Each structure stands twice: as C-alpha cells, then as structure tokens.
Amino acid sequence: MSGKPRLTYLNGRGRMEPVRWLLAAAGVEFEEVFLQTKEQYDKLIKDGVLLFQQVPLVEIDGMKMVQTRAILSYIAGKYNLYGKDLKERALIDMYVEGISDLMQIILMLPFSPPDAKEKNLDSLKEKATNRYFPVFEKVLKQHGQDFLVGNKFSWADVQLIEAILAVEEKIPAVLSGFPQLQAFKTKMSNMPTIKKFLQPGSPRKPPPDDHYVETVLKVFKR
Amino acid sequence: DGSLLFQQVPMVEIDGMKMVQTRAIANYIAAKYNLYGKDLKERALIDMYVEGMFDLNELFMYYEIQPADKKEQHFANMMDKATNRYFPVFEKALKDHGQDFLVGNQFSRADVQLLEIILMAEEFKPGILAKFPLLQSFKARISNIPTIKKFLQPGSQRKQPVREEDVPKVIAIFY
Numbered sequence: 358m359s360g361k362p363r364l365t366y367l368n369g370r371g372r373m374e375p376v377r378w379l380l381a382a383a384g385v386e387f388e389e390v391f392l393q394t395k396e397q398y399d400k401l402i403k404d405g406v407l408l409f410q411q412v413p414l415v416e417i418d419g420m421k422m423v424q425t426r427a428i429l430s431y432i433a434g435k436y437n438l439y440g441k442d443l444k445e446r447a448l449i450d451m452y453v454e455g456i457s458d459l460m461q462i463i464l465m466l467p468f469s470p471p472d473a474k475e476k477n478l479d480s481l482k483e484k485a486t487n488r489y490f491p492v493f494e495k496v497l498k499q500h501g502q503d504f505l506v507g508n509k510f511s512w513a514d515v516q517l518i519e520a521i522l523a524v525e526e527k528i529p530a531v532l533s534g535f536p537q538l539q540a541f542k543t544k545m546s547n548m549p550t551i552k553k554f555l556q557p558g559s560p561r562k563p564p565p566d567d568h569y570v571e572t573v574l575k576v577f578k579r
Numbered sequence: 580d581g582s583l584l585f586q587q588v589p590m591v592e593i594d595g596m597k598m599v600q601t602r603a604i605a606n607y608i609a610a611k612y613n614l615y616g617k618d619l620k621e622r623a624l625i626d627m628y629v630e631g632m633f634d635l636n637e638l639f640m641y642y643e644i645q646p647a648d649k650k651e652q653h654f655a656n657m658m659d660k661a662t663n664r665y666f667p668v669f670e671k672a673l674k675d676h677g678q679d680f681l682v683g684n685q686f687s688r689a690d691v692q693l694l695e696i697i698l699m700a701e702e703f704k705p706g707i708l709a710k711f712p713l714l715q716s717f718k719a720r721i722s723n724i725p726t727i728k729k730f731l732q733p734g735s736q737r738k739q740p741v742r743e744e745d746v747p748k749v750i751a752i753f754y
Contacts, residue, residue: 409631409664420623426602427626434619443610447596450603455585488585 362387362417365401367576369569370562371464372425373413375457375519377561379429381554382515383436389560398576429453433512445507452493452505452513456520459489463523467565468573478527485524490535493517497537503544510548518545526564602633609688621683628669628681628689632696635665639699643741644750658707661700666711669693673713679720686724694721702740 362380366373368391380387392398392412402410408423415422418435422428433439433449440446462481469477496505505513521542524531532539545551554561583590584599591598594611598604609615609625616622638657645653672681681689697718700707708715721727730737741749 408627408668409634418620420620422623422627424627424630427623427630430626431619431623434622443607444594444596446610447598447603447607450606451584451598451600454600454603458585492584 361385362415363390364388365390365392365414365416366412367392367569367572368562369565369572371413371565371573374562375425375460375516376413376415376428376432378515378519378554379432379438379512381560382510382548382550383432383438384550385432385436387560392576393572395576395578426457429512438510438512438515440507440511441509445511448506449511449513452496453516455489455492456513456516459484460520460523463527466527467570481524482528482531485528485531486534489520490531490538493541494535494537497541503541514541514545515551518542518551523564605629605688614686614688614691616683616687617685621687624682625687625689628672629692631665631668632689632692635661635696636699639696639703642703643743643746654703658704661707662710665696666700666708666714669717670711670713673717679717690717690721691727694718694727699740 362385364373364376364387366389368389377387392401398412401407401412401414406421407414408421411423413423413425413428415428417428417431420431422431430439440449459481462477462484466474466477466481493505500508502508504510505517518541521532521538532542546555553559582597584597587599589599589601589604591604593604593607598607606615616625635657638653638660642650642653642657669681676684678684680686681693694717697708697714708718722731729735
C-alpha cells in the first residue's frame with residue numbers, strides 16, 4: 358500500500374476528471390485502476406466496495422470515497438484549496454457548482470443521439486457564453502486579482518481552467534469575448550503543477566471518443 | 580436585476596450574500612450551525628451520504644414532470660433505487676454503530692436530509708420502510724427533535740408535494 362490516493366474509474370475523463378485535475382493541481386501523486394469490463398465492475402459491487410454501487414471511487418486516507426462532490430470537497434479541504442473561512446468557502450462552492458452544471462453538458466455530449474448533437478453543442482455554446490463565462494469574467498475584472506476567490510489559488514480556479522479548456526475543445530473561439538478569462542487561462546496553465554498536468558504523459562485523459570463511449574455502455578450495462 | 584448569479588433560483592439572501600446553488604447554500608448553513616461534523620473525515624462521510632440522498636431526491640423531483648408514457652417506469656425505477664440502493668446503506672450505517680445519528684454520534688445535516696427523503700418516499704409509497712426497522716425508529720426519533728417536530732406541524736414553512744396541476748405553471752416559469 359503506497360499511501361497514494363487510488364482512483365477507480367474508466368480510462369477516460371467522465372466524472373473522475375475533475376478529481377484528477379484537483380489532485381494534480383495540489384501536487385498530489387495518485388494511482389489509477391481502470392474498469393474495462395462489466396465483470397470487473399460487477400465484482401466491485403459484489404465486494405461491497407462501492408457505497409451506492411457507483412464509481413468514481415477514490416481510496417484516500419483509509420476511506421473508500423464515492424460521490425464526486427464529496428471527494429472533491431475532501432481533497433480541497435485537505436490541501437487548503439477551499440478558502441480561508443466560511444464565506445470564501447461559500448463563494449467557492451457557488452462558483453464550483455455553476456461550473457459543474459456547465460461541465461454536465463459536456464459530459465453528456467458524447468452520449469447524445471446523432472440528431473441531438475448539434476442542438477446540444479449550441480446549448481453548450483449558449484450557456485458558456487451567456488450564463489457562466491460572463492460571471493467569472495466579471496469577478497476577475499472587479500477584483501483585478503489572479504485568482505477567483507480571496508486572492509489565493511483554490512478549487513474554484515482549478516475547476517474553471519478545466520472547464521475553459523474543455524469548452525474550447527468543442528468551441529475553439531469561445532473565449533474571444535472574454536479577455537480576463539484569456540489571461541486567467543494563461544496564468545493557470547503556467548502554474549507549475551498545472552503545467553505538468555497539461556503535458557503529455559500526465560494522468561490527464563483525452564477527450565472522449567467512440568471507444569470510450571462503447572466502454573461506458575459496456576461496463577455499466579444493466 | 581442581476582440578483583441571480585447564474586440566472587437561477589433557489590436564491591437565499593443570508594449574511595450579506597446572495598447565495599445560489601442548492602449545495603452551496605446547504606453547505607454554508609450546515610457549517611454555520613455546526614451540522615457538518617467535527618472534522619474533515621466526518622464531513623466527508625456526511626457529504627457522501629448527502630450526495631446519495633440528493634441523487635434520490637432528484638429522481639423524486641422529476642417524477643411529476645415525466646410524460647405520461649414514462650411515468651410508470653420512472654416510478655418503478657425510483658422505488659427500486661430507494662429500496663435497493665439508498666435505504667439499505669443508511670439502515671446498515673445505523674445498525675453498524677448503533678447510534679442515534681448517522682455520523683459521529685451527533686445530529687448533522689445528514690440526519691435532516693435523511694428524514695426529509697424518507698418522508699418524501701413514504702408520500703409515494705406508504706409502506707416503503709417495511710423492511711427497514713432502524714430507519715423506522717430513526718424516523719420517529721428525528722421527527723421528535725423539537726425544531727423538526729415544529730417544522731412537521733401544519734402552519735410551518737414546509738411546503739406541500741408538487742401537485743400535478745401545478746406542473747405546467749412551473750414549466751412556464753422556467754422553460
């Protein structure tokens with residue numbers, strides 16, 4: 358037992374990617390177990406390892422943690438990425454929850470039926486440019502600081518850079534109306550731990566492809 | 580007026596903040612009023628339980644807006660998840676430690692949320708706790724906590740289940 362957190366999920370982004378980002382940003386090395394077959398997954402369930410019979414699963418500090426938000430909150434709390442007090446925490450939570458709603462659209466994209474794909478992409482563009490990005494553009498402009506909350510690097514910054522890059526993969530010019538976010542993107546990408554995560558060979562997973570979608574449907578088939 | 584950070588409700592004005600996002604709001608209230616465990620690990624356990632309950636709550640929440648031809652299947656699925664995925668977890672937690680509350684032998688938001696979800700489930704299916712004796716006694720015990728007892732009485736701010744006839748109104752506001 359190495360003492361490093363151990364992540365169990367498919368070999369792809371899905372619901373585990375924000376956890377990979379946060380651990381990497383915090384400079385924490387981790388191990389990964391990849392589910393490739395339904396049998397592996399069924400065995401995990403049978404062994405009683407998954408509290409609600411679902412992954413992501415993160416084994417950390419003696420706990421078998423499930424539920425992405427619970428996992429992320431714990432990591433943020435442990436590595437001081439959750440603000441200095443209750444009110445900063447509240448702000449981080451609001452931002453992170455909003456970004457999570459945006460990421461949910463991206464999460465579902467590969468699984469949309471072909472005739473809905475374009476509509477969903479339009480919805481992504483609309484939400485990103487009219488609902489979510491303007492909020493963070495304004496926040497950064499108003500306080501003029503490098504980080505979203507409390508002039509200090511936090512979970513909110515990690516979540517935002519992840520979201521920006523994910524949306525840009527689908528809509529390359531999405532930041533064109535957002536100069537503050539462009540600068541934010543550059544700054545975050547150059548932070549040593551994040552820079553390392555963005556390099557080839559890191560635990561960062563590629564965008565979902567057909568093979569990934571196939572594996573998801575196969576492993577989670579009921 | 581720019582009052583809604585992401586153009587959505589719920590919105591709670593508290594301690595000079597205009598808070599949105601249900602989880603952010605609930606997290607703040609829980610921490611402020613010491614209903615979030617005594618340390619990071621208790622918090623982690625509470626968060627896991629509460630997130631599971633949120634998932635079940637979502638199934639309940641979306642039942643009324645299902646199209647007629649999907650309602651029966653949705654109902655079967657939510658009852659199955661309640662009795663086979665979620666309730667067994669909390670029954671076992673109570674059985675394993677034998678304490679009155681879910682986490683850390685202390686009243687927390689996990690207990691509040693569990694009672695709420697139990698009562699909601701019973702509104703859909705009255706006998707749903709039949710196989711869960713510890714959840715039955717949990718329900719009785721938590722319902723008798725003075726603040727909760729008061730909330731369960733008529734005239735409190737607790738809201739009624741959404742009625743089918745109100746659904747079009749909801750849709751008109753938000754969609």
